[in-house]
Amino acid sequence: MARQGRFRKVLMVMSLLAWPAAASELYRYTNDQGVLVLDRHGVPAQFIGKGYEVLNSQGRVIRVVPPALSAEQYQRLQDEKAQAEADTKLLRLYAGVADVDRARQRKLAELDGLIRIAQGNQQAARNQQNALQAQAAGQERAGRPVPETLLTQIAELEREHQRLHKDIERYQRAQRDAEKTFADDRARIAALLGEG
Incomplete structure (x- = not known):
């Protein structure tokens, strides 16, 4: 109990010692009429967003609080930050324009291979479906x-053909997207590194 009382007294003495230092600070801001105001009590809430300065007892500026950013300034700052992060990532991936070109060729060759495989599988499914349809026609x-099993197989092959068709379209979209992405990356790397 005595310890708590002593602790409270120490805290009170410390706060009293700190009070004159804090009280000696002045806040300088501009009010609505454009008048420069000095205030010992702080900056009113409506003026904080305009920025202000904190001065010591000798009138020297010890801290400057800049004005709040406008929505456009904030958005521009966010855009610049995002671009800097994207640039850093690009520079980690590519040492130059030639690296971008090689990566583009690899990606397009990979997608080309997937398209050819899907087209081959699609043709095989179509051939098999045609053969089964010929069997069904012979039966008729x-x-x-x-037989129901024959009709089921024909329907399954048609679904497989349609699925492969969608895969091919997806790979072709990926090729177009890759072309655009690599063109953008190439242009940005060229601008960052001063290459042509």
């Missing part, structure tokens, strides 16, 4: 009912 010509 002979006056026999077409």
Whole structure:
């Protein structure tokens, strides 16, 4: 109990010693009428966003609080930060324009290979479907009912054909996107490194 009382007294003495130092600070700001104001009590809330200065007892500026950024300034700052991060990432990936060109060629060759494989699989599915349809037609010509398993296989091959068609379209979109991305990356690397 005595310890707590002593601790409180120490805190009170320390706060009293700190009070004159804090009280000796002046705040300089501009009010709504454009008048420069000096105030010992701080800056009113409505003027904080305009920025202010803190002065010591001799009138020297010890701290400057800049004005708050406008929405446009804030957005520009965010855009510049995002561009700097993107540039850093690009410079880690590519040492020059030639690296971008090589990466582009690799990516496009990879997508080209995927398209050729899907087209080959699509053609194989179509050939198999045609053969099964010929069997079904033979069954009908002979006056026999077409087995349900044969119809199921034909329908599955048609779904496979459609799925492969969508895959090919997706790979072709990826090629177009890659072309644009690599062109943008190439232009940015050239600008950053001064290459042509």
